Amino acid sequence: MGKLGSEMKALAKRCGGSHKTVNDRIHIVQRFDHHLRALNIQIQKVAQIKVRHIESYIHERLAQGIGKRTLQNEMASLRAVLQQVGRKQVAEHERLTNTSLGLSGASRSGTRQAITPDHYCHVLETARAKDPGLAAALELARLMGLRSQEAVQSTQSLKTWKQAIERGDTRLTVVFGTKGGRPRETVILDAGAVRRALENALAIAESCNNRLIDKPDLKSAIDYWHNQVKRIGLTGAYSPHSLRYAWAQDAIHHYLAQGFSRKEALAMVAMDLGHGDGRGRYVAQVYGLQREV
Structure with missing residues (x-):
């Protein structure tokens, strides 16, 4: 250089x-x-x-x-x-300017899709056969709307989340791997499913050096995650982020069912995802929610 x-x-x-x-x-x-x-x-x-x-x-x-x-x-x-x-x-x-350079007219609409139930089941079963720890992290990503880095580092919060579920909390705090290092709270959509996923993840971590992705450092764990999820089918429109898209769509329906307006529901989901309540419109565009609700 x-x-x-x-x-x-x-x-x-x-x-x-x-x-x-x-x-x-x-x-x-x-x-x-x-x-x-x-x-x-x-x-x-x-x-x-x-x-x-x-x-x-x-x-x-x-x-x-x-x-x-x-x-x-x-x-x-x-x-x-x-x-x-x-x-x-x-x-x-x-x-x-973007116009002079020929860059205007680009859309913020998401190029990814929410993963379908069938594709998710296929990916999860493939992962379980290949690497149970990877599968456990994928399951938490789908059930909690976690980003890839959050899923990889989720081991550090498994016990805390399980205790929160046992207390009857309705939200879980995501601390490790968050964008910008900003902790966020995410709504629990299915307490039973999350509890089972956490119990499974804890059992795997206990037998695997207290990790789900058994690598010596964060960088190698992230690299392993990205390489393996592509191999089991999370690529293209169904990237790992498609798990988060699917969770976001479940969350919007959850809030609508509670009586929130569409605008309120989008704002709530934006906060759950860690974007802030002022980014409801962004969430609708990027996560494709305008096609779902």
């Missing part, structure tokens, strides 16, 4: 955000740096970046078939880095 790449990486970290956001931003600026070096563009500092350099990068990414929504996010990262060193004039240049 040259001087430009090193400076951009440092600035990407300085922009702040969750660990994942910062990590994604670093990958974006490194990709941009690689693009310039591949074209033999000799730039040593961010202060030397010109509008045409960013245009060239985005045009190449479009030619590679990268989606508009993804490239909007990449432009947001590049703008943030430029603004860190006072390059507002470049960051906000009229040639670098």
Whole structure:
């Protein structure tokens, strides 16, 4: 990595955000740096970046078939880095608007689907035969609406969740693996099913070094999770996130059945998912709930 790449990486970290956001931003600026070096563009500092350099990068990414929504996010990262060193004039240049770059019109609607009951059963049975710990984590993800990292790190909360169920609590607190490290509370939709899943997970963890994914560190556990779930059928439209989509749709119906309005139900689900109550419309779009309710 040259001087430009090193400076951009440092600035990407300085922009702040969750660990994942910062990590994604670093990958974006490194990709941009690689693009310039591949074209033999000799730039040593961010202060030397010109509008045409960013245009060239985005045009190449479009030619590679990268989606508009993804490239909007990449432009947001590049703008943030430029603004860190006072390059507002470049960051906000009229040639670098999403419209000028051909990135407008992208939809936030989800490209994934809620997993179907049949596909879920097939995936779960395949996982149980291959790795009971992986299957237990998948089951918790489906029953609690967990993200992949939350499911992988769920072992640390199994006893706490079981105690909450036994107390008759209606919500469970998710602490480990959450986005931005922000704990969230999620509604219990089926206490009996969650209790059985927790008892099963605890039994597996006790016989497996107190882990569901028996790997020496978090990174290798996450890598194992992503590799294995693809192999058992969680890929494409039915990615691991499809378990969370299915849970979200169950949750919206749960709140509607309790007498909440559609807007209220969406706000409640947004909070359960860790998005905040102001993102009900976002949840409806991204999780495809507008097709279900």
